[in-house]
Amino acid sequence: MFDVIAFDADDTLWHNESIFTMTQNKFREMLSSHGPEVVEQTLSSTQIKNLKHFGYGVKGFILSMIETSIELTNGDVSGNEIQQILDFGREMLAAPIELLPHVREVVEELSQNYHLWLITKGDLIDQETKIARSGLADYFSNVEIVSDKTIVTYTKILTQHRIEPVRFIMIGNSMRSDIVPLVQIGAHAVHIPYSSTWEHEQDHPHVDSDHYSELQHIGLLPNLILEKG
Amino acid sequence: MFDVIAFDADDTLWHNESIFTMTQNKFREMLSSHGPEVVEQTLSSTQIKNLKHFGYGVKGFILSMIETSIELTNGDVSGNEIQQILDFGREMLAAPIELLPHVREVVEELSQNYHLWLITKGDLIDQETKIARSGLADYFSNVEIVSDKTIVTYTKILTQHRIEPVRFIMIGNSMRSDIVPLVQIGAHAVHIPYSSTWEHEQDHPHVDSDHYSELQHIGLLPNLILEKG
Structure with a gap:
């Protein structure tokens, strides 16, 4: 799927x-x-x-x-x-990169059957060195470092790679950046909240869609992907 | 061509x-x-x-x-x-963006017959705001902001967009960043020196190729493209 x-x-x-x-x-x-x-x-x-x-x-x-x-x-x-x-x-x-629990296994497992991308907001050189230090770089076939995550950003990336939104799923901890714009363009999204979230990120429009799920931790992702597929 | x-x-x-x-x-x-x-x-x-x-x-x-x-x-x-x-x-x-002489006309003219890209090294948000303030954003069908300009960088971009190096030409003021890696991967390059150049940029390998030209100013570019094409 x-x-x-x-x-x-x-x-x-x-x-x-x-x-x-x-x-x-x-x-x-x-x-x-x-x-x-x-x-x-x-x-x-x-x-x-x-x-x-x-x-x-x-x-x-x-x-x-x-x-x-x-x-x-x-x-x-x-x-x-x-x-x-x-x-x-x-x-x-x-600072060393500390992976969250289950991340390495989940990324490794999913990379066997899917193209995995990384889409991250921030400073170009910060993000590049973090990806390199994470030890996960090889699992991702495409890395996009962007200054903001909006409908425009995601639409541009998907168009450029000729990916239909409905065949795209984004996983992230920020409703505002990783979930809402994706659901709005017809893609799928999985929200995995981080223990605390920066106050600037907390306001976001209501999301009501069967294109959106919430998980407690990333270890539950492969099952969800299996069910949806 | x-x-x-x-x-x-x-x-x-x-x-x-x-x-x-x-x-x-x-x-x-x-x-x-x-x-x-x-x-x-x-x-x-x-x-x-x-x-x-x-x-x-x-x-x-x-x-x-x-x-x-x-x-x-x-x-x-x-x-x-x-x-x-x-x-x-x-x-x-x-600071306001001051275009170099001839830039606006040349970019406008070439955009009528070619896909124009911008490939720039630097800080993501600095470069994005400069492009926006330049008034030229609409002429470029693709903008790549990268942390370094190496053979790896250019190869990745060309592969991703399925562009053959021999059908790609890069215009820039830095031998090291804009010219040498392009000629090395079989693409074309045009060097247009800026009046002074940051010392860190001046060392570069020798380039000896008919894929490489040097122009005194960007106003001469359309003719060169015409001749090569």
């Missing part, structure tokens, strides 16, 4: 948000004299303001932390503290 | 290096007590060290400037100076 099974990467195949959360904790601690809530709110609004210019990814996050530290200290942040923020970033970029 | 004419973007269709040069001048001035050569050398080696992690693009350049300013001042750089560097970056990202 499916020509292609496509996966989101961050927080679908491997942990990603947890690395941002860990770094945010260190950042809050560094600026602890300003109170954790103020730090968090300022960082969050700086990030949202910068999203249009910087996109998603570690480099933009580092720049937003630097800007936040300057704003909160009225310019009194020290060079050494800025250096610490740069080091936080470098640690994020070097 | 050609199925596709592909263009590099930065310094082939529009000015780009000049924006980096202008910013570097401001940065040198900000740190003028350290001597212009020391600033330049430190920035250059920081950039090369960071290339693997940050890739090409404005965000990585800002981070390298920040790191350089900390290193040169032994951590004594002020929050306001760091803010200035962030503002340099924001100006770069907002």
